[in-house]
Amino acid sequence: MKRFSFIAALCVLPLLGFAGDAVKHVDAEKAAKLVAEGKVTVLDVRTAEEFSEGHIEGAKNVDIFAKDFENQVATLDKKKPVLVHCQAGGRSTRSLPKLEKVGFPEIYHLDGGMADWVKAGKPVVK
DSSP, rough: OOHHHHHHHHGGGGGGGGGTTEEEEEEEEHHHHHHTTTEEEEEEOOOHHHHHOOOOOOOOEETTTTTTHHHHOOOOOTTTTTEEEESSHHHHHHHHHHHHHTTOOOOEEEHHHHHHHTTTTTTOOO
């Protein structure tokens, strides 16, 4: 009976808003529209070296593996939605719970990361 209650609780939690409601997944086209409209802070969680090789204009660079990652992102404006990405989507996916933890109420995740951004022909700053 206890096992059933645990499984039932797991099924109900998403309905109660505990499933990352703040995160919206977007492709490069939608991300580019958000950037062009100035509606988001772009957060690039790649290394400084990767960032210097090319990034989205105006992006803030905070390496997901920095020891003070949460402290650094906590200083960003939480009133403005954040668009987070890495190179392919793995590291930025790892950043999502941390961004929610520090208080971002609206998070856009660029699925496919910088690789898809470039593949879609979107502008890159070096």
